[in-house]
Amino acid sequence: MTTRPRLPRLSALAAGAILISATACTTPESGGGGEDDAQGPFTIGLSNGFIGSEWREQMLATLQEAVAEYEAEGVVDELVVESADVDVNGQIQQIRNLVNSGVDAIIVNPNSPTALDQVFAEAADQGIMIVAIDQAVTSEHVTNVVIDQGEWAATGARWLAGEVGEGGEVIAVNGIDGHPANEARWEGASAVFEEAGVEVVANDFAEWDQATGQQVTQNLLASHPDVDGVFVQDGMALGALQALEAEDLVDDVAITGEARVGFMRRWAEQREEDPEYSSIGVPNPPAGSVSALHVVVRMLEGREFAPDALDGNTLYLPIPETVTDENFDERFAAVEDEADTYAVDGHLTPEEADAYFQ
Incomplete structure (x- = not known):
C-alpha cells in the first residue's frame, strides 16, 4: 500500500453534486460497461450520503486525484459526484441521479447495508457496475471493496x-x-x-x-x-x-x-x-475510495476476479499498519506536517489491484 501526500482541503464537498470532466471526452447516453465500452473511457459516479466528517473530505479528495490520473490516460472521462447529508431515501435519489446521468459504474459509501438493495438492482438492470466502500452491503449486485x-x-x-x-x-x-x-x-x-x-x-x-x-x-x-x-x-x-x-x-x-x-x-x-503514556491508533484509510476505483476500472474492462479474491461479494482490503507505542515516532514523523484532521491513509496501487484479478 502507498501513503498519500498532503491533501488539499475540499471546501466544495457540501455543495451536493460535483462534476469533474475531461473536455475532450463525451458522456454516454446511458450507463453500461458493456462489450462496446470495455476499453473505456468510463464514466464513474460516486454516491456519498454523509458529509459530516473530514474523513469524507479526504475520501473524496483522494478519489478526485486518482480519477485525474485515469483521465490523463484516457481510461476515465468523468467523475460525477452526488455528495450531501441525506437519509436513505436521499441516497436512493443520489443513485438514481447517477443512473440518469449515464455512468458506467457507481462507487457508493452506503448509509445502510440493506435499504438500498432495490435501487442497486435498478442500476444493475441498466448494466451499471456498483462497488461499495467504507462499509459492506448485502446486495448481490454490489461488490464491496472495504476493510473489515x-x-x-x-x-x-x-x-x-x-x-x-x-x-x-x-x-x-x-x-x-x-x-x-x-x-x-x-x-x-x-x-x-x-x-x-x-x-x-x-x-x-x-x-x-x-x-x-x-x-x-x-x-x-x-x-x-x-x-x-x-x-x-x-x-x-x-x-x-x-x-x-x-x-x-x-x-x-x-x-x-x-x-x-x-x-x-x-x-x-x-x-x-509521561514516557509511560500508551495508546493505539488503527488506521481507517479514506483512500479506500482509490482502491475501489482501481478495482471497478478493471471490472469495467471485463477482467474476472482471481479465485478466492472475494469473500462472498466482498473484497477485503488490508488494514494499514496500526500505530502503536513501538512505531509511533516513525509513523508520526511521516504525517506531523499535515493538518490535525488528516487521517493516516493508504490504498492499493494499480499493480496491487491487478493481483485480485486473473
Whole structure:
C-alpha cells in the first residue's frame, strides 16, 4: 500500500453534486460497461450520503486525484459526484441521479447495508457496475471493496482489554446509531470485551464528531467516574482525550486513540510529559475510495476476479499498519506536517489491484 501526500482541503464537498470532466471526452447516453465500452473511457459516479466528517473530505479528495490520473490516460472521462447529508431515501435519489446521468459504474459509501438493495438492482438492470466502500452491503449486485470494520474495532478493543484487565469497566463512544460501519465495529469490539471479561458500563453515540465526542465522554464520565477505560471510534478520540484531560484522568483511564494527526500530536505531547503514556491508533484509510476505483476500472474492462479474491461479494482490503507505542515516532514523523484532521491513509496501487484479478 502507498501513503498519500498532503491533501488539499475540499471546501466544495457540501455543495451536493460535483462534476469533474475531461473536455475532450463525451458522456454516454446511458450507463453500461458493456462489450462496446470495455476499453473505456468510463464514466464513474460516486454516491456519498454523509458529509459530516473530514474523513469524507479526504475520501473524496483522494478519489478526485486518482480519477485525474485515469483521465490523463484516457481510461476515465468523468467523475460525477452526488455528495450531501441525506437519509436513505436521499441516497436512493443520489443513485438514481447517477443512473440518469449515464455512468458506467457507481462507487457508493452506503448509509445502510440493506435499504438500498432495490435501487442497486435498478442500476444493475441498466448494466451499471456498483462497488461499495467504507462499509459492506448485502446486495448481490454490489461488490464491496472495504476493510473489515469489525476487525478494525476489535484491534483497538483487544489493546484496551489488555490495559484494563479482566473485570475492568469501560465506557464506549460510538459513531452513528444504525450506521453499517458503526454496527460492524461495535459487534467486533463487543465480542472482544465479552471474551476478555471486560464490562461495558455505558455507551452512547457521538456521530464521528470530535466536539460531540468530547461532550458525550464528559457525560458518560459524570455518570461513571470510576471507569478504567474508554473505547472510542476514530473521528472522536481527540475529543474524548480532551474530556479525560479536563477531569485530570489521563493517567488513570486508558483510551483507544486514532491514527489522525490531531490525536497523534497530543499523543506525542503526552509521551513527553509521561514516557509511560500508551495508546493505539488503527488506521481507517479514506483512500479506500482509490482502491475501489482501481478495482471497478478493471471490472469495467471485463477482467474476472482471481479465485478466492472475494469473500462472498466482498473484497477485503488490508488494514494499514496500526500505530502503536513501538512505531509511533516513525509513523508520526511521516504525517506531523499535515493538518490535525488528516487521517493516516493508504490504498492499493494499480499493480496491487491487478493481483485480485486473473
